[in-house]
Amino acid sequence: MTQPENKGLWAWLFPGQGSQKIGMGRRLLEHSGAARRVFDEASDAVGMDLVRLCLEGPSETLTATENAQPAIVTCSVACLALLQERGIEPAAVAGHSVGEFSALVAAGSLPLAAAVRAVRKRGQLMASVTAPGKMLAVMGLEGARVSELCRDAAKHGVIAVAIHNSPQQFVLSGSLTALEQFKELALVAGAKECVLLEVSHAFHSPLMAQVQEEWQAVVASLQLRMPKYPVVLNTTAMTVKTLVCIRRSLLEQITSPVLWMQCVQSLVNRGITHVLEVGDSKVVSSLARRTAPSLQAMTLQDPAAVDGLGEDWNSSIPKNS
Template identity: 45%
Template sequence: MKVAFIFPGQGSQYVGMGRQMYEHFPAARRTFEEADASLGFTLSRLCFEGPAEELQHTVNAQPAILTVSVACLRVLLEKGVEPSVAAGHSLGEYSALVAAGTITFADAVKIVRKRGQFMQEAVPLGTGGMMAVLGLDLPSVEEVCRRASGAGVVEAVNLNCPGQVVIAGEMRALERACALAMEAGARRCIPLAVSAPFHSSLMRPAGERLRRELERVPMADPRFPVVANVTADYVTSSGEVKELLVRQVYSPVRWEESMRRIMAGGIQAFVEVGPGTVLCGLLRKINRQVQCWSVQDPDSLEKVLACLGEVG
């Protein structure tokens, strides 16, 4: 059976993530040790023990989630489970590219820490944010953003699944957009626990700073197809990967389209690799017929191995 690996992004972090994998599997332990050595501090302790406030900081959350995802990935590969295609939500795209052999884990963990720093510094703290709009389709949300733009920058940035679109921008414009969305029939507007308007045009300075860092990182062509957030299509060359990673910082994450692109290739089984189960939840809202399992600890790993064994 062909399987797609999907990797979570920021917001999936929690204190204790990856600890059981570290304790049970040498491949996972080596991954955390490699991250600690590459970054020059004990990221593993932050993942396992917190404090939660420190783990939430973008500059820490991004390398932490990547490390847990790659630890789970390496254990899956040792167990003989290999993907035919991969994708990652925002930050998770780096995990997908590590899986495809495009970028080394040691380089990726350093790059995403800088990415987190650049994204945090692009907009003054407290002036921007993100909000999930539930119950409206994308054209309606885009119209709401257009009408609210008189109050500042606000844009649709995470196109996650039917009825869930995340908007990002300046706080006054976000509040105006939420009021307009409720008038238009939205069920709820949920502020996200992030400190900046990720994937909006306000992040363009962060993208340009990231470009200079990526130019120094060696990359190979992906060993198997990886779907890019920016295009919702496969990338096949390392040069294309770098440009899309720059644009990804200030462009919408076209997640629903990305999942449909993978399903159009005949894949009906997905494994969410890393902390949380957010992506499996989104996938079920996109297509209830596909199967999705998550791997983030030894118990969930055993379940996935058993399920994949049953379906062949």
């Protein structure tokens, strides 16, 4: 990672589920007392040792939805603490799926403890869904073609586009039969790759409706504040205008697609020229570059690189109206 240019506008991007790995946050914890305090606060909030979970696993425990979600948010907010220690601020923020909670913490809309408790419950609810389903990643087809093939595959069961990652990368959710039919059709249509993901359920799809009512009660209980930076929301790819917008996005994420590609496009339309992935990951910054190749991207996978950032970072960032 190189020192960022002082010209241009920066957005912070926060990774979602799938970015977890054994050892996540190790260098961060070694580098920053503020990061360690974030892990301690989050561990107390959810009643589990998140440092040990992230550093030691085991993998099957860390990967479990109810554990991965608070672990990812905690690691991202620990990275955030490192930036805040240096007075570094963004022009806008966005988070991928559960990363939206990290983005809301960054924007001052939601306290860390409330965020990790909410995503722990979110993961538990998502894992409790009894409707069988899986997820399939497809690379190499345009969105219109993916939608067309979904309509054809829907004759064999429930199927929906769950995540718009980039112009030629999508994730589908649905019944295994429908996904297998889609895969056959997609490969014939010229898809470069179709990969069945190692997940337990069909996330971000109508098959998650079973837990939406209970999740709505959790979202309604969150004490939110208006963000101090523009937050681009997953379900609309639009910036927050009211607290109702935030609650609606957090609620509808369960059954609606993550519009990550559109979120990146929205950031570019706001004048964003640089993105920084805040977490032990390079997934969402890489996806952003696929959507907008002109973007300059950095990650915080090596926390020591933050030492190259300083007060001048803020010189090109406008105050929010």
